Amino acid sequence: MSRTITIEPITRIEGHGKITLMLNDSGTVDNALFQVTQFRGFEKLSEGRRFREMPSLMARVCGICPVAHLIAGAKACDQILAVKVPETGSLIREAINLGQIVQSHALSFFYLSVPDMVMGFDANPMDRNILGVLKKNPQMASDGIRLRKFGQTIIELLAGKRVHPAAIIAGGVSDPCSADVRDKILADIPEMLRIVQRNLDWYKQALNQNGTSSLRVSKFVDEIRTFANMKSLFMGLVNDDGELDFYDGKIRFVDSSRKIVADKLDPANYQDYIAEHVENWTFLKFPYYKPMGYPKGMYRVGPLARLNVVDRCGTPQADLELSEFRGLSSGAVLSSFYYHHARLIEILYSLEKLEQLLSEPAFTGNKTRAVAGPNNLEGVGMAEAPRGTLIHHYKVDEHGVMQWANLIIASGHNNMAMNHGIMQVARHFVKGEKIEEGMLNRVEAVIRAFDPCLSCSTHAAGKMPLKIELARPNGEVVHTLTQG
Amino acid sequence: MSSSVKIKTLTIDERQVGAREDQTILDVARENGIKIPTLCSLKGLSAYGGCRMCIVEIAGTPKLLPSCMTTVEEGMVVTTNSDRIKKYRRSLLELYFSERNHVCSVCATNGYCELQSMAQEVEMTHVHFPYMYPQLDIDATHERFILDHNRCISCTRCVRVCDEIEGAHTLDIKDRGIDIRVITDLDHPWGESETCTQCGKCVHVCPTGALIERGKSVGEMSKRKQLLPYLTKMREAHE
Numbered sequence A: 001m002s003r004t005i006t007i008e009p010i011t012r013i014e015g016h017g018k019i020t021l022m023l024n025d026s027g028t029v030d031n032a033l034f035q036v037t038q039f040r041g042f043e044k045l046s047e048g049r050r051f052r053e054m055p056s057l058m059a060r061v062c063g064i065c066p067v068a069h070l071i072a073g074a075k076a077c078d079q080i081l082a083v084k085v086p087e088t089g090s091l092i093r094e095a096i097n098l099g100q101i102v103q104s105h106a107l108s109f110f111y112l113s114v115p116d117m118v119m120g121f122d123a124n125p126m127d128r129n130i131l132g133v134l135k136k137n138p139q140m141a142s143d144g145i146r147l148r149k150f151g152q153t154i155i156e157l158l159a160g161k162r163v164h165p166a167a168i169i170a171g172g173v174s175d176p177c178s179a180d181v182r183d184k185i186l187a188d189i190p191e192m193l194r195i196v197q198r199n200l201d202w203y204k205q206a207l208n209q210n211g212t213s214s215l216r217v218s219k220f221v222d223e224i225r226t227f228a229n230m231k232s233l234f235m236g237l238v239n240d241d242g243e244l245d246f247y248d249g250k251i252r253f254v255d256s257s258r259k260i261v262a263d264k265l266d267p268a269n270y271q272d273y274i275a276e277h278v279e280n281w282t283f284l285k286f287p288y289y290k291p292m293g294y295p296k297g298m299y300r301v302g303p304l305a306r307l308n309v310v311d312r313c314g315t316p317q318a319d320l321e322l323s324e325f326r327g328l329s330s331g332a333v334l335s336s337f338y339y340h341h342a343r344l345i346e347i348l349y350s351l352e353k354l355e356q357l358l359s360e361p362a363f364t365g366n367k368t369r370a371v372a373g374p375n376n377l378e379g380v381g382m383a384e385a386p387r388g389t390l391i392h393h394y395k396v397d398e399h400g401v402m403q404w405a406n407l408i409i410a411s412g413h414n415n416m417a418m419n420h421g422i423m424q425v426a427r428h429f430v431k432g433e434k435i436e437e438g439m440l441n442r443v444e445a446v447i448r449a450f451d452p453c454l455s456c457s458t459h460a461a462g463k464m465p466l467k468i469e470l471a472r473p474n475g476e477v478v479h480t481l482t483q484g
Numbered sequence B: 001m002s003s004s005v006k007i008k009t010l011t012i013d014e015r016q017v018g019a020r021e022d023q024t025i026l027d028v029a030r031e032n033g034i035k036i037p038t039l040c041s042l043k044g045l046s047a048y049g050g051c052r053m054c055i056v057e058i059a060g061t062p063k064l065l066p067s068c069m070t071t072v073e074e075g076m077v078v079t080t081n082s083d084r085i086k087k088y089r090r091s092l093l094e095l096y097f098s099e100r101n102h103v104c105s106v107c108a109t110n111g112y113c114e115l116q117s118m119a120q121e122v123e124m125t126h127v128h129f130p131y132m133y134p135q136l137d138i139d140a141t142h143e144r145f146i147l148d149h150n151r152c153i154s155c156t157r158c159v160r161v162c163d164e165i166e167g168a169h170t171l172d173i174k175d176r177g178i179d180i181r182v183i184t185d186l187d188h189p190w191g192e193s194e195t196c197t198q199c200g201k202c203v204h205v206c207p208t209g210a211l212i213e214r215g216k217s218v219g220e221m222s223k224r225k226q227l228l229p230y231l232t233k234m235r236e237a238h239e
Helices: A051-059 A066-081 A087-119 A130-136 A138-159 A179-206 A221-226 A267-273 A303-309 A316-326 A336-358 A415-429 A437-450 A454-458 B025-031 B083-099 B114-121 B157-166 B201-205 B227-238
Strands: A003-008 A018-023 A029-035 A233-238 A250-254 A260-265 A274-277 A286-289 A378-385 A388-396 A402-408 A467-471 A477-482 B007-012 B015-020 B055-058 B077-079 B145-148 B171-174 B181-184 B211-213
Touching (some): A051 A388, A066 A087, A233 A378, A260 A267, A267 A388, A286 A415, A316 A336, A336 A437, B055 B083, B157 B201, B157 B227, B201 B227
Antiparallel strands (some): A274 A286, A388 A402, B145 B211
16 A cells, blocks of 8 residues: 655754655655755845845855855855955965854764764664763763864854854955964864874774674675665866865866766856756755766765865875775765765864864964955856855846845755655665664654754755655545654 | 023932923933933934834823934933833834844844844843734836845934935835835936935935945944034034
8 A cells, every 4th residue: 555754854964854655555665855945045035135234135045054055145246246265364264264164063973973883774763863972971971062063163263153154245355364363273184183083993894784894794794785775976176286175166076987977167157067856745946967967967075075076185194084985985975874984084184184274374364355346247256155156146237136046955966866765765765564763763864964964955944843644645644653 | 591481390210300391212211321322313313203202201191102203201200111112112122122133143234233123222132923924026127236125124213304404305215004115216226316415325324234335344334423413513513
């Protein structure tokens, strides 16, 4: 007998969405949909506003990664001004962005995903959370809190406040950085590097069975095999040397064998290579690689994609970890379970990169912004947010009043992959008449691996009680499960 | 002081004070260090009586009266800060916030706005009226300044300073009540104005982010509060 299972909302992710699983007569999953059911319409409400308000206005899309929106928005405004941001302004922006990568990745890994790894996917949900981790592995919980705090402190010190700072503006940043602030941040970096390294070692060892060193023989082998483990393209920004670049760079696409499909694409021409498909059952659109069409042009973004896309990270310790990461697969690393691993490597890279940036003499320069009026009628800003490539595209009139905006958010790029992922994982784990909580937790966990921000991607708001229902086609509910 | 001006004695907040007969309650209160909140009033400009934040209670009068427009009388007993007044001030302020799109977080005057600081002063915690969310334009046609109707509270400080101090009378108002709008010349775009001297006084007397200088990002537009008192003083010195 066919039936439908709904998981609503998905827990331990940013924002609110639901998953619908449709089971056939034999009790296996026929179809799986990742649905985002709300929207806020930020693009529309920006029309008629001053373009200089846009970075701050669009940052209100999200309280987790406002800095990413500030950066992409400010970069779009730079193009409208037709200016080159002074070196000091660029360095400070880049450092703030790295601070955000650290805090957001720490949140995703330690707060949201580690509970599944430490406590187990089938553990009691009452224990399967950061407090449970605190009891079982206090050092790890404390490391997560410490790392996140460090990232947030960087944002506060360089941009004025932790959430929604106003310092990232059209043309640069509003305030220079003093030598004292720079030294304060630099002084904490060695400890943070030790923390990340400690947890990378834990990740690699704790996930292995019987002490074996091969990551392929993991105690989560089933999850690794089924968490959106599939062929797809990968997209990310790389610099001229093919290294990770969260702030600038050009777009590169690689395929599942890590062969470059397209390289050095100008962010300003994103519409030439990215198109968006719309489905009537979700507010989240489906971007795809335009030359390959929909749905063949499915690609992934974010930590896993970035590490697949680059030739190297560009910092010593992160590059060592990357070479080990490459050993997971002969081509691109395909299982989305490894987003977690990639996230830790990116934290390591961010800390090393921060150390490099802060050591630049220009970092404490006084010239932090370029001053100009609107000189172009259009601007595209692109940057790597924690969850992937973020695109802000603005059009203004001759006086600088917003006429149109388009935002493509990291979580949106991954929409197709997330939908494939829940189908794969649900088919493997969800079977039979009775729903086990652990089965559904895995379906949620595949979404969690992508660390999507649904607030960002659809600008959604609101909170719903979690209720999972197993219903017959006539609407008769045969089983209900309530979480959290 | 002319010998023909009479002196009145009155009580403000249980204090006996003396005043010239042509003075308003607001003037006398300020002279005696008694703070009455205002938004449209500004030293150096004529009184307008539009914002109603300076309402006071006068014994024997059931209505609350604006202290900026009410002249003193002998034996008057004035209360400036009762619970009733506080409630009315808060409600008035909530109406201001509900009437247009005052989004502080992305405003150039965030942190320097008199409307914002007034909300803190009168302990406004919520807006209990439904927001109207009117669709209002921004006039960004001027070379140096921007007029954002979304953030205007119709205090007319800009209109008065343009007329009374600069003498250009570029700015004025059209329509009434909730439809009131500040206009330039005969409701033409500001950038096309032939009367505007580009002096910027309007920007610096504006209590909110309705009038700002171009190029200012969020929280960057502080107003030069001493500009008008300075100009007034210097002009008086030259007369």
